[in-house]
Amino acid sequence: MAEQKKMVEAITSMEDDFAQWYTDVVKKADLVDYSSVKGCMIIRPYGYAIWENIQRLMDARFKATGHENVYMPLFIPESLLQKEKDHVEGFAPEVAWVTHGGSAELEERLCVRPTSETLFCDHYAKIVHSYRDLPKLYNQWCNVVRWEKTTRPFLRTREFLWQEGHTVHATAEEAIAETEQMLNIYADFCKDELCMPVVKGRKTESDKFAGAVATYAIEALMHDGKALQAGTSHYFGDGFARAFNMTFTDKENKLQYMHQTSWGTTTRLIGGIIMTHGDNNGLVLPPAVAPIQVVILPIAQHKEGVLDKAYELRDRLAKRFRVKVDDSDQSAGWKFAEYEMKGVPLRLEIGPKDIAANQCVIVRRDNREKVFVSLDDLEESVQKALDDFAAAIYQKALENRENRTYACKTVDEINATLAEKGDGFIKAMWCGSEECEDKVKELTGAGSRCIPLEQEQVSDVCVCCGKPAQCLVYWGKAY
Amino acid sequence: MAEQKKMVEAITSMEDDFAQWYTDVVKKADLVDYSSVKGCMIIRPYGYAIWENIQRLMDARFKATGHENVYMPLFIPESLLQKEKDHVEGFAPEVAWVTHGGSAELEERLCVRPTSETLFCDHYAKIVHSYRDLPKLYNQWCNVVRWEKTTRPFLRTREFLWQEGHTVHATAEEAIAETEQMLNIYADFCKDELCMPVVKGRKTESDKFAGAVATYAIEALMHDGKALQAGTSHYFGDGFARAFNMTFTDKENKLQYMHQTSWGTTTRLIGGIIMTHGDNNGLVLPPAVAPIQVVILPIAQHKEGVLDKAYELRDRLAKRFRVKVDDSDQSAGWKFAEYEMKGVPLRLEIGPKDIAANQCVIVRRDNREKVFVSLDDLEESVQKALDDFAAAIYQKALENRENRTYACKTVDEINATLAEKGDGFIKAMWCGSEECEDKVKELTGAGSRCIPLEQEQVSDVCVCCGKPAQCLVYWGKAY
Numbered sequence: 001m002a003e004q005k006k007m008v009e010a011i012t013s014m015e016d017d018f019a020q021w022y023t024d025v026v027k028k029a030d031l032v033d034y035s036s037v038k039g040c041m042i043i044r045p046y047g048y049a050i051w052e053n054i055q056r057l058m059d060a061r062f063k064a065t066g067h068e069n070v071y072m073p074l075f076i077p078e079s080l081l082q083k084e085k086d087h088v089e090g091f092a093p094e095v096a097w098v099t100h101g102g103s104a105e106l107e108e109r110l111c112v113r114p115t116s117e118t119l120f121c122d123h124y125a126k127i128v129h130s131y132r133d134l135p136k137l138y139n140q141w142c143n144v145v146r147w148e149k150t151t152r153p154f155l156r157t158r159e160f161l162w163q164e165g166h167t168v169h170a171t172a173e174e175a176i177a178e179t180e181q182m183l184n185i186y187a188d189f190c191k192d193e194l195c196m197p198v199v200k201g202r203k204t205e206s207d208k209f210a211g212a213v214a215t216y217a218i219e220a221l222m223h224d225g226k227a228l229q230a231g232t233s234h235y236f237g238d239g240f241a242r243a244f245n246m247t248f249t250d251k252e253n254k255l256q257y258m259h260q261t262s263w264g265t266t267t268r269l270i271g272g273i274i275m276t277h278g279d280n281n282g283l284v285l286p287p288a289v290a291p292i293q294v295v296i297l298p299i300a301q302h303k304e305g306v307l308d309k310a311y312e313l314r315d316r317l318a319k320r321f322r323v324k325v326d327d328s329d330q331s332a333g334w335k336f337a338e339y340e341m342k343g344v345p346l347r348l349e350i351g352p353k354d355i356a357a358n359q360c361v362i363v364r365r366d367n368r369e370k371v372f373v374s375l376d377d378l379e380e381s382v383q384k385a386l387d388d389f390a391a392a393i394y395q396k397a398l399e400n401r402e403n404r405t406y407a408c409k410t411v412d413e414i415n416a417t418l419a420e421k422g423d424g425f426i427k428a429m430w431c432g433s434e435e436c437e438d439k440v441k442e443l444t445g446a447g448s449r450c451i452p453l454e455q456e457q458v459s460d461v462c463v464c465c466g467k468p469a470q471c472l473v474y475w476g477k478a479y
Numbered sequence: 480m481a482e483q484k485k486m487v488e489a490i491t492s493m494e495d496d497f498a499q500w501y502t503d504v505v506k507k508a509d510l511v512d513y514s515s516v517k518g519c520m521i522i523r524p525y526g527y528a529i530w531e532n533i534q535r536l537m538d539a540r541f542k543a544t545g546h547e548n549v550y551m552p553l554f555i556p557e558s559l560l561q562k563e564k565d566h567v568e569g570f571a572p573e574v575a576w577v578t579h580g581g582s583a584e585l586e587e588r589l590c591v592r593p594t595s596e597t598l599f600c601d602h603y604a605k606i607v608h609s610y611r612d613l614p615k616l617y618n619q620w621c622n623v624v625r626w627e628k629t630t631r632p633f634l635r636t637r638e639f640l641w642q643e644g645h646t647v648h649a650t651a652e653e654a655i656a657e658t659e660q661m662l663n664i665y666a667d668f669c670k671d672e673l674c675m676p677v678v679k680g681r682k683t684e685s686d687k688f689a690g691a692v693a694t695y696a697i698e699a700l701m702h703d704g705k706a707l708q709a710g711t712s713h714y715f716g717d718g719f720a721r722a723f724n725m726t727f728t729d730k731e732n733k734l735q736y737m738h739q740t741s742w743g744t745t746t747r748l749i750g751g752i753i754m755t756h757g758d759n760n761g762l763v764l765p766p767a768v769a770p771i772q773v774v775i776l777p778i779a780q781h782k783e784g785v786l787d788k789a790y791e792l793r794d795r796l797a798k799r800f801r802v803k804v805d806d807s808d809q810s811a812g813w814k815f816a817e818y819e820m821k822g823v824p825l826r827l828e829i830g831p832k833d834i835a836a837n838q839c840v841i842v843r844r845d846n847r848e849k850v851f852v853s854l855d856d857l858e859e860s861v862q863k864a865l866d867d868f869a870a871a872i873y874q875k876a877l878e879n880r881e882n883r884t885y886a887c888k889t890v891d892e893i894n895a896t897l898a899e900k901g902d903g904f905i906k907a908m909w910c911g912s913e914e915c916e917d918k919v920k921e922l923t924g925a926g927s928r929c930i931p932l933e934q935e936q937v938s939d940v941c942v943c944c945g946k947p948a949q950c951l952v953y954w955g956k957a958y
Contacts, residue, residue, distance in 0.1 A: 033602060033605065033606065035551070035552045035598065035601070035602070036556055036559055036598075036601055037552045037554045037555070037556060037589065040552035040553070040554060041552070042549065042550070042551055042552065042598075042602055043549060043550040044549055045547035045548065045617070048547075048548050048549050048550055049547075049548070052548065068524035068527075068528075069524065069527050069528070069531065070521065070522060070523055070524055070527050071521070071522040071527055071530075071640065072514070072521055073514045073516045073519035073520070073521065073638055074519070074591075074622055074624065074638050075516045075519060075575075075638070076516070077515055077516060080515055092581075093581045093582065094580075094581050095580075095581065096554075096577045096579070096580050096589075097577065097578065097579040097580075098575045098576060098577050098578075098591065099576065099577075099578045099579065100575070100576040100578065101573075101574075101575050101576075101626035101637075102571075102572045102573050102574065102626045103572065110516065110575075112553070112577065112591070119514065119515075119521075122514070122515050123512060123514070123521055126512065127512065138524070142622070143553055143621070143622065145553065147580035147581045158580075159552055159553050159554070161550065
């Protein structure tokens with residue numbers, strides 16, 4: 001118990017050292033552990049339960065929009081990876097290579113998939129023949145590997161879990177609509193389920209996915225003012241289709257190339273949740289994905305009837321919520337700290353006096369607000385408290401982003417803002433040249449995050465060169 | 480359409496060539512496709528939907544018995560794999576080795592997990608300190624790789640999907656009870672959800688998992704009389720614990736080694752479903768895992784009101800069942816054949832005359848039995864038809880196994896039986912020596928499948944050497 005108490009106390013404050021705070025939280029809330037494989041993490045039960053909730057809710061949105069799940073091989077033959085020039089250039093430097101099966105050297109090296117465009121292309125080329133076979137709207141949930149040099153749990157690891165959607169369509173218009181639809185699904189998911197506001201935008205040319213015509217992304221702002229790319233949706237045109245000879249006969253019986261998209265989100269979303277909502281007491285979890293939504297703490301649990309009442313309330317609530325009773329012999333103080341660390345949205349306290357008064361106490365994790373509620377309509381009170389909690393943490397995250405979003409007209413102004421206010425989103429105009437994009441990053445440390453779909457006019461000219469501006473860009477430092 | 484018609488007709492009959500029948504079914508029911516990576520398969524939407532149903536139902540049983548899901552890394556450093564002698568000897572010859580990350584050669588080779596005992600051991604050694612931390616009941620759903628030479632979709636592929644449970648306990652008794660519990664969960668799952676009868680038994684010494692004290696398995700008999708090992712549950716004692724220094728302090732504050740289990744089932748179960756229930760018209764799917772439980776075929780769908788009625792029935796049934804309307808312009812004959820090929824348990828036909836009579840036709844996939852049912856209580860009729868269907872295909876599979884299980888007293892009798900009746904389970908006594916086990920296999924082609932938990936006495940002496948028998952063994956040829 002002494003050791004456990006220490007665990008709860010030992011968290012670094014986020015104002016002192018945000019990076020250390022993050023590491024403390026992921027370890028002390030039992031989300032991950034380090035493994036003996038450098039750069040790979042173990043996702044522990046509490047962390048994995050969050051991912052299972054994300055998967056379930058996101059998968060339902062995919063299926064509701066007509067997508068089907070499949071499973072493609074883990075390995076990609078080197079020759080297949082090389083078929084699309086930009087794609088192989090983008091990924092080859094960071095893939096893991098399998099060279100031996102058992103004791104025998106392979107005839108051809110296999111890369112461990114960093115992403116599966118090439119496999120889906122190969123498959124679609126085989127199974128799609130006619131316009132009647134289109135569209136194909138496939139997704140897969142799997143692991144991928146990218147041989148990163150610097151890694152951090154959830155944010156950047158050599159292996160990570162994700163979903164990758166890959167679709168093919170008869171026309172460019174349909175493929176573009178799909179790209180936009182998935183971007184919107186991601187943004188809605190982040191807002192509705194993760195209580196995380198995001199900016200929808202398009203990546204600049206230099207920041208596109210390897211092989212894409214256009215890459216769209218959702219960008220979230222973390223508590224420390226750094227940006228997190230939380231999901232991407234790519235439009236490929238027919239580039240891969242030409243490289244992989246993906247053709248179909250249209251209604252006029254003419255051979256056409258397919259039009260293609262891909263889109264993905266990863267376990268990185270868990271990092272986003274932590275850095276959007278967490279505080280100096282640990283995690284704060286959105287109710288939709290919290291492994292435990294309500295923890296019931298029996299007070300004076302040795303007294304007659306307290307534990308029975310706690311179990312009775314659990315059995316009632318378990319019909320609608322994810323609920324747990326902690327009837328261990330730890331102190332109430334330890335339990336308070338433990339479930340705050342774990343970010344459980346609601347703590348329900350029930351003791352002898354409460355039982356006598358036919359009530360209990362509900363304490364919210366985000367603001368520690370305490371309310372006494374009648375046991376008669378407990379389900380409704382819990383539902384309302386969870387809804388209020390979700391709305392409140394969304395609002396808080398939105399305010400954080402708005403308070404940390406600054407419009408700037410010159411590079412000097414960007415630097416002055418970052419120096420005075422700290423990191424955040426910088427809204428500034430851009431002429432569209434890669435030269436200016438690079439220069440802003442070099443001079444300010446803030447790279448282009450995205451060209452937001454909702455455009456504004458901060459000034460008429462590029463923040464860097466002063467030539468006529470083409471669009472507004474969100475700039476910022478990123479994870 | 481011509482091409483699709485041909486697809487349905489082109490299936491080989493199982494009596495002519497069971498292996499080709501199997502290949503035809505997995506391809507023509509759109510379960511899998513071959514990939515450009517030798518020995519790896521693509522699981523297509525219809526096949527993957529079966530796996531999703533298996534996962535959901537089995538995972539619920541795991542969670543109901545207190546298990547939690549985690550995720551361990553894909554890679555195992557060579558030094559870690561080598562820590563347990565029997566284990567590395569068993570697996571090293573068939574693992575895929577990663578030697579390069581990007582362009583750099585790795586300092587230590589990493590194997591792509593063939594199974595994850597070593598990673599779980601490493602983790603448990605770190606996170607378990609006291610008896611209060613035990614038991615740990617972890618499971619993971621993931622992909623594994625074994626570099627097999629001969630592969631067949633679902634039955635044996637170089638990469639496959641599975642779940643692997645890994646648990647540690649304070650005492651041997653608890654670990655043994657866990658091993659047995661999981662074997663029972665697997666057997667119940669096969670019976671209740673897959674309508675597949677299995678024999679529960681223990682593997683002989685020569686057939687144990689690499690590193691186990693005891694391996695238990697469920698063995699099913701396929702339609703062709705060959706056996707399929709459908710799941711295994713291993714008791715490890717403290718062998719891995721000693722190799723990985725997995726200790727904890729007990730209640731008396733003494734250092735003890737943990738006691739351990741692991742257990743797994745794979746996408747092979749889908750192969751088992753196909754070969755247990757399928758027939759010459761294609762798949763026959765157990766309702767619990769069928770992606771579509773009821774397909775609604777509108778008859779004379781151009782006539783007014785037919786399609787509307789079909790959609791109305793779909794919307795009603797969709798509240799309780801997985802249901803689909805096929806309103807495509809294919810002929811009724813094509814649709815009948817297509818959904819028979821796909822093994823959809825029930826076909827619901829609704830045409831103008833039915834609508835007038837407030838009824839519809841339900842046709843069962845297994846025996847093509849047709850019944851007219853009132854639309855008033857359609858949900859109940861569908862439920863009953865599905866229940867009857869599930870009971871019937873289980874009964875049929877059980878009868879197939881019983882009809883193909885033969886008690887033999889001598890090796891000659893085994894050979895005569897196999898020659899006369901074809902493959903099946905041979906019940907015969909065994910003295911317990913590896914020599915006799917090998918000799919039976921050599922002389923008859925039938926290896927030991929398992930020592931069934933429900934023992935019988937077929938004779939007093941070993942089927943091979945004539946010395947006193949130790950136990951009854953199920954022998955047979957296996958996938």
